[in-house]
Amino acid sequence: MPESEALHASHRLEYPYARSVGPVIGAFLTGLRDGRLLGVRGSGGSVIVPPTEYDPDTGDDTGEVVEVGPGGVVESWAWVPDPLPKHPSDRPFAWALIRLDGADTALLHAVDSGGPDRLATGDRVTVRFRPAAERIGSMADIEAFVPEGGAA
């Protein structure tokens, strides 16, 4: 029996989960929808972005919400020359850890610098939000970070 007799098909298995985000992540996502970057103050006084419900060092509840950014510093990065369908950009970009102004931790997001030769650790970048009408309270409300001064 020739192997070509066997059929072949593409399938998709999908579950439409909805997660409850809680008060702290909820505040962060609400901020994104409103075009603001928010962190929380940990028990030791440091500002954690993205915010957590508990201070990762002490386990204590975190405190007040603190606005950070919109600029920050690239702490490390990796260039993505061939973005995948699920990636936040359909053209080459960098995944980067960005320490926003006023924050003591780094946020992982995309940097649209235009090329790996136009990005360096220590560079200053600033947030580029999607248009307000497209924002829904999601990390994807941030389209990308871009070099400060608009080099990209």
Added chain:
Amino acid sequence: MADRDDTAAAGDLGPVTTLATPIRLDFEFTPGVAQSRFLRGLERGRFIGQRCPKCGMVYVPSRGSCPTDGVPTTEDVELANVGTVTTYCVVNVPFAGQSIEIPYICAQVLLDGANISFMGLIQEIPADQIRMGMRVEAVWVDPDRLTPSLASVRYFRPNGEPDADYESFKEYL
């Protein structure tokens, strides 16, 4: 990516409380040669099974080997378009993505000539009138819409024959 919240779209922006996080798996499926014959049969509006050369049992759909004897099943057998309801379940519970109006009947149908039943939807009968032994026939989609998929069988419906004797299908429950 999260879905747009209707209230947010309306401009009444309350705090964000949920995030849609669909989990998705795209995969390639190859049913194998024996099941491919079954599926190609569906594309022609026919049920194709296979017979075990040792015990003579006819399996539909065939997995390509006899689960009892462990030998390859190579002889294709065309089954009848009619069969017998061996057992059934009436679905009364609504669930997300449901496409059939409840209550509906999900039954095991033993096609004439087969030695194993398979699951089918029963329609054209009130759900409270289904019974073991009921004789049913397959209703297919229009010929130009036949595909190598069980979607080619719309459902089974009573064909008007007298019920099958319990003795004739008790081995298949």
